[in-house]
Amino acid sequence: MSITDNLNTAPSWVSPVMRVGYSARAATYVILGALTVLAAWTGGQAEGTSSALGQLRDTSWGVPVLWAVAVGLFAYALWRLIAAHYDLELHGSGLKGIVARGGLIVTGLIHVGLGVSAARQAMGGGEGGDSVQSLASWLMQQGEWGKWAVATVGLVTIAAGIYYVFKGFRESYKRHLRETRLSRKLDPAVKVGLVAHGIVIAIIGIFLAYAGWNADPSQAGGMGLAFEAVRNQPFGRFLLAGLGLGLIAFAVYCVVEAVYRIIPRCSSGSMHTLAGNFSTAWERRLKRFA
Template sequence: MRAGYGARAMIYATIGVLAIIAAFTSVEASGTEDSLQTLRAQPYGVVALWMIGIGLLGYMVWRVIAGIADVEDHGTDAKGIVARGGQVATGLIHAGIGVSVLSLAMGNGGSGGDSTQDWTAKLMSMPMGRYIVAVGALVLLGAGIYYCYKGWSGKYKEHLAASTFTTRFDPAIKGGLIVYGILLSLVALSIGIAALNADPSQAGGLGKALHTLRTQPYGPVLLGIAGVGLLGFALYNVVEAVFRIVPKVEGPDVETLAKAATG
């Protein structure tokens, strides 16, 4: 679990830094795949990719076990089953990303294409493919809205241990979750438009969402804010790696950030 959150932190910190650089230069903002390519070209970049890939596979193990064994006490009612099913699903998704990162570390990646467009095109070539893509876009939009809600409402505090660090950096964590939710929603909208028009080229990942921000009025400012927000989201993942509480391991009496805020 902690290795997985650490791996996610490394990914989004890289994307955030490159987005901030792009906000002040003519360099194009990078999505996940391009950012990992940039990371690979740095000293010890291949080592970092191996760490990220293995960490994401660890995250997959955690999410699958958490969903099956219900280590976070979601329960067995309808809401709990949906939450646990979501844990298993996100674990498998991160396994796919982890395998892709490890492939890049071994020098087998780097096609330079947009993986979101590639997957959208593959799905659209299947029977009922446009509808499958549309459903995926709706699910992703729901995830984006949930991240915004999670940040705005402070729901994330229920699973974090109270500490001086988590309290001090709580505003940055909140902002990071909201910005990430907005960017995820932009990705979902691009995929939804691609499904509506049956045009996979209109779909895009995080890189396209950042590019969309840059083309708006005050685009460099918006892109800079997005980059800072992604650093906040990376910080959130660092905090999750260090301070996340697992109820069936730590017990029910650990003081969470939510309890500290109300107490």
């Protein structure tokens, strides 16, 4: 019997939607990481997420892949929104839980935007501009408060990046992952991927905060600008290549999530996670919701 039988759980299709979503996220980061490594090797321009996906359009198999990625990103967004609504990960209704569930909503909305971008590219609609810079520009046009909003978004983004880095080092992700021989072997790549992703997100946040402070939206930017900032450092091409490999490792993390992730409200207490027995980690939380 599931230890969540006495709780209101999400629809049965939540789990497959989540797994499709993580798979699409993995495909996106494989493409992005590979192009970043290639840019470091050849000295070319490092691409952001939208531009990296846009390069697929010119290949013979690119359009079907773009559609598949778009559908998957929408699935990931749906998973995040449903997880927030049903509190599938048992964050609770306190201040900490509200912040965590708010973060799920924000990441869901971000992936709606990425899904729209991939769909537009599949239809030949072009890559568009830098979405982060566009957001900063729009906010600053709304009034004097706009630059402070951009700076605040930047600080929140930095915090999100730090969260990913700590998530990797503290290994808190292990509580959600079913333990198997393969998941144990892939764990080092998962840790590296989370740290690399956190570094990129934090750099984007720094540019956003700086743009808000100076009331200059041109100083904001997404992953493309973050990659260029890394390249401009001493030994920048080597750092950029390492970051690209780290993003490929983050794709491995997404694959591991797609295959082995446990949804607390929808899972039994008999399985074993990378962090130990599932029931000992989550049953105490479930009792608070019963």
